[in-house]
Amino acid sequence: MPDIIVCFKWVIDEAYIRTGSSGALDFRSVNYKLSDYDRNAIEAAVRLKEECGGTVTAVTVGTPGATKGLKDALSRGPDKACFVNDQSFDNLEPSQTAAILTDVIKGRLEYDLIICGEGSSDLYAQQVGPRLAEALGIPCVSFVQKLSIDGNRIIAERKVEEGINIMAAQLPALVTVVPDINNPRIPGVKDTLMASKKEVISVTADDLPATYEPALQTVSMTAASMERNCITFPADQAGIQAFVEALAKEGVLR
Amino acid sequence: MDFKFTEEQELLRQNMREFAEANVDPIAAEIDENSRHPAELFQKLAAGDWMGIPIPVEYGGAGADYLTHALVVEELSRSCSSTGFTVSIHVGIACMLVLLFGNEEQKKKFLTPMAKGEKLGAFVLTEPGAGTDVMAATTTAVLDGNDYVLNGVKTFTSNGPTGDNYFVFAWTDKEAGRKGMSCFVVPKGTPGMQAGEHFKKMGLRSSQTSEMLFKDCRVPKENLLGKEGAGLAMAMTGFDHGRIGIAAQSLGIIQAALDESIKWSKERVQFGKPISRQQAIAWMIADMAMDLDAGRFLAYRAAWMKDQGLTFSKEAAMAKLFAAEAAMKHTTKAVQIHGGYGYVKGAKVERLFRDAKITEIYEGTSEAQRMVISGNVLR
Numbered sequence: 001m002p003d004i005i006v007c008f009k010w011v012i013d014e015a016y017i018r019t020g021s022s023g024a025l026d027f028r029s030v031n032y033k034l035s036d037y038d039r040n041a042i043e044a045a046v047r048l049k050e051e052c053g054g055t056v057t058a059v060t061v062g063t064p065g066a067t068k069g070l071k072d073a074l075s076r077g078p079d080k081a082c083f084v085n086d087q088s089f090d091n092l093e094p095s096q097t098a099a100i101l102t103d104v105i106k107g108r109l110e111y112d113l114i115i116c117g118e119g120s121s122d123l124y125a126q127q128v129g130p131r132l133a134e135a136l137g138i139p140c141v142s143f144v145q146k147l148s149i150d151g152n153r154i155i156a157e158r159k160v161e162e163g164i165n166i167m168a169a170q171l172p173a174l175v176t177v178v179p180d181i182n183n184p185r186i187p188g189v190k191d192t193l194m195a196s197k198k199e200v201i202s203v204t205a206d207d208l209p210a211t212y213e214p215a216l217q218t219v220s221m222t223a224a225s226m227e228r229n230c231i232t233f234p235a236d237q238a239g240i241q242a243f244v245e246a247l248a249k250e251g252v253l254r
Numbered sequence: 255m256d257f258k259f260t261e262e263q264e265l266l267r268q269n270m271r272e273f274a275e276a277n278v279d280p281i282a283a284e285i286d287e288n289s290r291h292p293a294e295l296f297q298k299l300a301a302g303d304w305m306g307i308p309i310p311v312e313y314g315g316a317g318a319d320y321l322t323h324a325l326v327v328e329e330l331s332r333s334c335s336s337t338g339f340t341v342s343i344h345v346g347i348a349c350m351l352v353l354l355f356g357n358e359e360q361k362k363k364f365l366t367p368m369a370k371g372e373k374l375g376a377f378v379l380t381e382p383g384a385g386t387d388v389m390a391a392t393t394t395a396v397l398d399g400n401d402y403v404l405n406g407v408k409t410f411t412s413n414g415p416t417g418d419n420y421f422v423f424a425w426t427d428k429e430a431g432r433k434g435m436s437c438f439v440v441p442k443g444t445p446g447m448q449a450g451e452h453f454k455k456m457g458l459r460s461s462q463t464s465e466m467l468f469k470d471c472r473v474p475k476e477n478l479l480g481k482e483g484a485g486l487a488m489a490m491t492g493f494d495h496g497r498i499g500i501a502a503q504s505l506g507i508i509q510a511a512l513d514e515s516i517k518w519s520k521e522r523v524q525f526g527k528p529i530s531r532q533q534a535i536a537w538m539i540a541d542m543a544m545d546l547d548a549g550r551f552l553a554y555r556a557a558w559m560k561d562q563g564l565t566f567s568k569e570a571a572m573a574k575l576f577a578a579e580a581a582m583k584h585t586t587k588a589v590q591i592h593g594g595y596g597y598v599k600g601a602k603v604e605r606l607f608r609d610a611k612i613t614e615i616y617e618g619t620s621e622a623q624r625m626v627i628s629g630n631v632l633r
């Protein structure tokens with residue numbers, strides 16, 4: 001009966017990011033959501049629990065205000081959550097998040113299996129999972145699209161470019177999952193209402209053994225933009241010719 | 255003043271949005287076209303506890319508040335207003351009637367399976383000769399031994415052909431006037447009760463509407479809901495609750511009209527630029543967004559007042575009236591923004607336009623809402 005940890009991130013919902021006139025991103029009226037692939041991670045953990053028993057603990061690192069994220073995650077089936085929160089835990093880099101998770105997990109959580117999303121919806125750096133596994137000294141299987149437990153090992157199907165890679169890894173292990181692994185359930189009303197009644201272990205920066213410095217510096221961030229040229233071409237031989245030439249001139253065709 | 259939803263309310267609205275995108279959007283056009291009651295969809299709604307949100311857990315509900323129910327009806331209606339309405343009348347009127355007026359036995363027997371979504375409720379008040387003028391009803395219930403015997407013809411019963419528990423209003427004492435009508439729960443299959451064919455309607459097509467015929471229909475005394483003679487007052491209380499749902503349904507329609515109008519106007523290029531950059535179009539969209547918010551404030555306030563235990567019939571009437579008229583106005587504009595493309599089947603705004611009209615008619619016409627509001631303020 002495995003004890004499973006599932007890591008999730010509460011991220012800005014990209015649908016709410018506006019683009020200012022200069023191309024700068026405007027975050028003033030954003031909403032937050034569970035990072036997309038982390039939903040798959042939670043679903044995978046909960047399905048394994050439904051199959052094999054055991055426990056599921058959802059772990060997140062973030063700012064103290066992210067309580068809605070905890071409820072969202074817990075409404076999807078984990079038994080309890082571990083909320084690593086501090087005002088400074090905003091815009092963390094993957095290396096910082098992984099280091100914090102490492103200390104929290106080593107210090108206070110039992111586990112056989114850790115499940116992460118392949119990457120987060122905001123940065124998609126794909127680093128937290130592998131870094132965490134490395135720091136914990138356990139095997140890491142990434143790009144997992146199918147997962148089962150077989151005694152004291154996992155069987156994981158990896159989605160790789162030229163096919164499927166089937167791997168076995170000894171527990172304890174860590175996997176990062178891709179959305180193909182499942183279709184996450186939509187919590188029902190009672191699931192959501194019961195979420196706030198589940199146990200939440202709160203861990204703050206003061207409880208942690210280290211401080212976690214960033215290694216990167218973000219120089220700037222701008223939106224991709226698409227402008228219409230509003231050129232129309234007639235649908236005849238000459239028009240098509242002119243269209244192809246225009247595309248070539250724009251560098252779209254080479 | 256606090257304009258903030260609880261985290262639960264926000265999450266549930268979001269979850270219903272996702273549910274509707276996954277389960278309702280794909281079938282909405284088809285169930286409209288075929289006037290089909292999507293039983294499979296209602297099973298899924300039941301499984302997610304969406305069919306009895308404000309009903310206490312001990313009676314099969316989810317035990318949340320009425321505002322959450324309204325938010326859910328709004329999000330459902332944004333995808334399919336027939337479905338939103340069916341949930342609204344089932345919960346807001348049928349379930350609420352038993353919750354508010356039923357005895358313990360009736361709550362166990364009738365409310366619990368309805369709040370779980372296993373059984374569907376229907377509200378049977380309107381008659382061919384008695385629409386706005388409820389008092390003109392002629393259906394009677396006569397006590398005979400341990401049964402009441404119902405006779406009469408009802409019409410426009412939503413969920414008529416598909417319901418399980420029918421809440422039927424009939425005179426037990428016509429002479430007593432406003433204190434002479436009573437309400438009975440008549441389960442499906444009761445001999446003497448028969449549903450007619452479902453009407454072919456302009457909009458709200460997947461909601462099943464029919465006549466209900468009662469011919470010497472015997473219902474046991476235990477199925478009298480509330481006190482004898484209290485029926486009319488109960489129906490009015492049912493309307494107060496139901497109207498918040500109709501307001502929410504209308505808001506869902508406006509939101510969908512706005513979604514479609516924004517999308518289309520940004521994509522459709524005429525005169526060398528997207529039509530959204532024409533002031534005439536942009537202003538239609540501004541008005542739509544404004545009325546959507548105004549309607550929300552009215553509807554959410556009414557729901558909030560209900561949750562606070564305050565009297566809210568005037569506020570519910572205002573919310574329903576405003577949102578319904580705004581839905582009709584703005585779906586007209588949404589079709590306008592789409593031009594010819596909004597006039598053909600397959601365009602969502604075409605369905606929204608047809609679906610909007612009913613919100614000005616049922617659970618009291620717009621004129622009837624003005625009677626309620628003026629009656630309150632002129633008192």
Ligand SMILES: Cc1cc2nc3c(=O)[nH]c(=O)nc-3n(C[C@H](O)[C@H](O)[C@H](O)COP(=O)(O)OP(=O)(O)OC[C@H]3O[C@@H](n4cnc5c(N)ncnc54)[C@H](O)[C@@H]3O)c2cc1C
Binds near residue numbers: 380385409412413
């Ligand atoms: C799709 C659909 C579903 C329905 N579902 C249900 C249901 O589930 N249960 C149920 O019981 N009923 C239901 N109804 C009935 C609905 O509530 C009535 O249609 C509505 O109350 C209006 O009654 P009527 O149609 O008889 O119109 P009428 O009352 O004949 O009204 C016609 C017009 O006259 C106006 N009018 C009437 N009296 C006055 C007045 N005193 N002052 C000013 N104007 C007035 C009305 O506002 C309206 O504009 C449904 C109707 C439809 C179309």
